[in-house]
Amino acid sequence: MTTIDEIKQSLEIVPVPGIKRSVIGLNMVREINVSDGKVDILLASTGMITEQQDWVKSKIQEAVKNLPGIKDVVVNYSSIKAKELNKIDRIIAVMSGKGGVGKSLVSGLIAIALNREGYEVGIMDADITGPSIPKMFGIKSRPSGNEDGILPVLSKLGIEVMSINLLLPSEDDAVIWRGPLIGNTIKQFGEDVLWGKLDYLIIDLPPGTADAPITVMQAFPISGVIVVFTPQDLVEMIVKKAVNMARKMEKKVLGVVENMSYLYVPEIDKKIEIFGKSRGQELAKVSNAPLLGQIPIDPELARLCDAGEIERFDGDILKDLSESLRKILLTTSN
Numbered sequence: 230m231t232t233i234d235e236i237k238q239s240l241e242i243v244p245v246p247g248i249k250r251s252v253i254g255l256n257m258v259r260e261i262n263v264s265d266g267k268v269d270i271l272l273a274s275t276g277m278i279t280e281q282q283d284w285v286k287s288k289i290q291e292a293v294k295n296l297p298g299i300k301d302v303v304v305n306y307s308s309i310k311a312k313e314l315n316k317i318d319r320i321i322a323v324m325s326g327k328g329g330v331g332k333s334l335v336s337g338l339i340a341i342a343l344n345r346e347g348y349e350v351g352i353m354d355a356d357i358t359g360p361s362i363p364k365m366f367g368i369k370s371r372p373s374g375n376e377d378g379i380l381p382v383l384s385k386l387g388i389e390v391m392s393i394n395l396l397l398p399s400e401d402d403a404v405i406w407r408g409p410l411i412g413n414t415i416k417q418f419g420e421d422v423l424w425g426k427l428d429y430l431i432i433d434l435p436p437g438t439a440d441a442p443i444t445v446m447q448a449f450p451i452s453g454v455i456v457v458f459t460p461q462d463l464v465e466m467i468v469k470k471a472v473n474m475a476r477k478m479e480k481k482v483l484g485v486v487e488n489m490s491y492l493y494v495p496e497i498d499k500k501i502e503i504f505g506k507s508r509g510q511e512l513a514k515v516s517n518a519p520l521l522g523q524i525p526i527d528p529e530l531a532r533l534c535d536a537g538e539i540e541r542f543d544g545d546i547l548k549d550l551s552e553s554l555r556k557i558l559l560t561t562s563n
Contacts, residue, residue, distance in 0.1 A: 255425030266300035274306040311378030326467030328436035331488035336433035342551035348428035354392035367537025446478040453483035484521035
């Protein structure tokens, strides 16, 4: 007799149209009953229009009917809000004390590093007025959804992404909103988006320590914060502001990342510190957190970001970041 576990395994190959993660991965399977060769499956209809529901139903019936001893498969849908289905193990917020330091770049690289380690990863672009994640990942598809939730868009490597830019008529449209509306949108990205089962959700915060970052810290069960900075004279004060905010909000600082740390010139085998002497180790001590990486100015990485192909990057930067993440994140719990 076919077991419920075997049925769940067969459903791992049934993708949800529009995102192409399985109904199991999105945590949409709510109940399975087996009796006398008949299988009854209750599925959440969250994020799917009628045509998508019909397609998924037929694919489930095809997959389960092929199992030994199964004579009939009945699939029913239930209306369930996205937030009731989301099961995210760890949420990592990436923040900076000021803009223009490469916070979105670091968010993207962290997500890619974790994805290549085999984890299910999502990125929430909470920088509502300056979203750049879709551009870096080459994502232009619009999310689909229904009254119960919105489906995120999947990157080429399978990273779930949600950004305000994916919901605008044009990616060049300006978001001219006041704080409360921005805060409500960020909350909706957590409650109304069907993230499903994720090992990690990376939240790319807006710069600074004002309304939007506060909203994220209060509205989400943040496992920890990673602070991004560049080697500049005022960097210590800026980093301290970000670190102090995280600690006042009772969030652990997992580590710091120095971006634009240097430019390596292979012809002369020399690192040139264009923006000043590196402060990485010094600010790690100030933050009482490990230095996770020192990212150089890399023309190839910049080119891939501009082309929407950041997931193709495979330099030593990513390998070093992956190793640092492995050391700190595997021991971090909510």
